[in-house]
Amino acid sequence: MSSAIRLEDVSRLYFVGDTVVRALDGITLSIEEGSFTAIVGPSGSGKSTLMSLIGCLDLPTSGRILIAGEDTSGMDEDELALLRNRHIGFVFQHFSLLPRMSALDNAALPLLYAGIPLRERRKRAAGMLERVGLGDRMDHRPSELSGGQKQRVAIARALINDPAIILADEPTGALDSATGHEVMDIFHGLNREGHTIVFVTHDNALASECSRMVRLSDGRVADAG
Amino acid sequence: MLGEDIRMALASMAGNRLRTFLSLLGIMIGVASVVAILNLGRSVTESISESFEIGGLDTVNVMPRGQARETMIFTEEFAYDLMEEIEGIREVLPTVSSMANVRKGQEISEGVQVQGVTSGYFPSNALELDEGAFFGPIDNINRRQVCVIGKELAEELFPAGDALGSYVSVFRNQAKSFLVIGILAERDESLGASYNSTLFMPYNTYVQRFRRTDQVGTYVVKVAEGYDATAVADDIEGYLDEIAGSDYYRLFSPATVKEMSDSVMSTFSMFLAAIAAISLVVGGIGIMNIMLVSVVERTGEIGIRKALGASPKAIRMQFLVESVTLSLSGGLIGLAAGTALSFAAVSLAGWSLHISLGAIAVSLLFSLFIGVFFGWYPAAKAARLQPMEALSRD
Structure with a gap:
């Protein structure tokens, strides 16, 4: 199996006044295609920084990141935007839906930036919402949905462009445990369909459901699983 | 994409009606006064012309x-x-x-x-x-x-x-x-x-x-027919000066007086319109202000959009379209208000209303220009936001 994501000696430093904070310190890591990887570690261990680097939302201070075999280090902002749009689906802890838009338009948003016409966008978003069991909630705004429903809209949005990689940052963190399990079931289903899933959590029980567990500590890989 | 940007702009304007209205007030008043002044100027000129025509422009x-x-x-x-x-x-x-x-x-x-x-x-x-x-x-x-x-x-x-x-x-x-x-x-x-x-x-x-x-x-x-009365009047004047001298006759030509009065009227109303146009600049600053607030408020939204694949260009376009939509709506409302105002004034004075097409064109082009000019900086600011920073500020 080839690597969906490959990090080579990646560091991310933050400069706060005179002090240098090493959020990530020389990480080398490969995540295989079709795997379901949990990234765990105490808060401040660099989990979120790692997630945003893999998601190309941030750039490393040094080192190389390859997504689906493509080196991202030389890319400009437009190329990174395109890469995120085509290859990566994000699921955030607090759903990050746009409040003024219906569930349907929220789920369809990545297609807008892929240049898909409106009719097609809505058709595909409707199909995706049906798949996550929200066929009867398409015209609802996020404020009219429960936490679990919101996260399912967010999952539909992450899947809409059929990305190879799904990055989930504490996707169950804001949900009760029953709803959290439902969401995890959806991720397991997606993994079985072949999506590569990277999943950040501090919940060891959930992490143990995954095929691999990477433990971070002080910006380094403590256990590559 | 443009259609979607306009849809989003209208949704965002509708999301906060009072604020939208207040931020549009400046440009509305500016456009309304420019339109009213130019319309009035044209109506006055036309009504003077009509009385000249009875007097005989030929x-x-x-x-x-x-x-x-x-x-x-x-x-x-x-x-x-x-x-x-x-x-x-x-x-x-x-x-x-x-x-x-x-x-x-x-x-x-x-x-x-x-x-x-x-x-x-x-x-x-x-x-x-x-x-x-x-x-x-x-x-x-x-x-x-x-x-x-x-x-x-x-x-x-x-x-x-x-x-x-x-x-x-x-x-x-x-x-x-x-x-x-x-x-x-x-x-x-x-x-x-x-x-x-x-x-x-x-x-x-x-x-x-x-x-x-x-x-x-x-x-x-x-x-x-086919000759310019002011030119003929000038020729006659030249001829009479030669054979009799300018002290020995008086010449009155409605066309010449009309030409002078038209030029005075149009200079005067252009002057007033230029003063009114200053309020358009104030209106533009109002729009820039609200757009800057909007960019700060919607930092999280910008982060989400970027995470989902919006390029800096797409974000800049979204905010530019929003500011142009704002200023054009203000311009359109101002145009309607200015036309109504000039209609009321003209009716009171007993003239007939002549709409100045130039005023319509100028006010709409000006609104467009203001939207682009004063929206540029806030839009560029939105486009420059780093996705991670924008997301974490949510």
Whole structure:
């Protein structure tokens, strides 16, 4: 199996006044295609920084990141935007839906930036919402949905462009445990369909459901699983 | 993509109606005042023009004065000289006039304008009859003592309304009796004359009965079709300066006065509009302000959009479209308000409204420009946000 994501000696430093904070310190890591990887570690261990680097939302201070075999280090902002749009689906802890838009338009948003016409966008978003069991909630705004429903809209949005990689940052963190399990079931289903899933959590029980567990500590890989 | 951007812009404007309205107020007031001023300027100009047209824009009046009466240049024959010398003249109508008292029985009208004119004078000045007939060339040749009188004069002298076919006495040194053969239709006051209390008689009759010399009072010069009346007036002036000197005549041409008044009016309203346009700049700053607030408020949204694959260009476009949508809506509301305002003002003044197409074009283009100009910086700021920072600030 080839690597969906490959990090080579990646560091991310933050400069706060005179002090240098090493959020990530020389990480080398490969995540295989079709795997379901949990990234765990105490808060401040660099989990979120790692997630945003893999998601190309941030750039490393040094080192190389390859997504689906493509080196991202030389890319400009437009190329990174395109890469995120085509290859990566994000699921955030607090759903990050746009409040003024219906569930349907929220789920369809990545297609807008892929240049898909409106009719097609809505058709595909409707199909995706049906798949996550929200066929009867398409015209609802996020404020009219429960936490679990919101996260399912967010999952539909992450899947809409059929990305190879799904990055989930504490996707169950804001949900009760029953709803959290439902969401995890959806991720397991997606993994079985072949999506590569990277999943950040501090919940060891959930992490143990995954095929691999990477433990971070002080910006380094403590256990590559 | 543009359609989607406009949809998002409208949704965002509708999301906070009061704030949207307040931020648009500046540009609304600016556009409304520019439109109102330009519309009013045009309406005033048009209404002045209309009164000039009644006065005869194709007319140049030449009035001999002072010493010229002794130079003996301004005879009836001089009308032919003018037509020979100056290009673009259709006809020259010599007229003579003076004030006289006119009497019928016990009714006396004092200081009536009595004019001796040839029959061509009536159609040339667009005079129309209420009843009766105009006198013709034969009446002139035969020096018949007939007259056509204005409506007001007829009502004054003949309260019973039986003027037509009656005789009136005209006093100038001595009384002469004239048969009333026509009564003019009433006409609005204008920059020319209304002729409502004028008495017209054949030119030759007047000269024979009331004058010793064959000196002409006023030459009414009619400009031929296709010629510019102001240019013809200038030519006549040049010619008269040469043969008589500028002290010996007066020249009045409605077209020349209109040209001056048009140019003064348009300069004046452009000046006022320019002052009003300053408020458009203030309006633009209002839009920039609200867009900057909007970018800060929606940092999280920008982060999400970027995470989902929006390029900096797409974000910049979204916010630019939003600011242009804002300013254009303000412009459209201002356009409607300004038009309503000018309509109200014009109605009060009793003129008719003339919409200035230039004002519409200028105000909409200006709104567009303001939207782009004042939206550029906030949009660029939004586009530059780093996705991770934007997301974590949510």
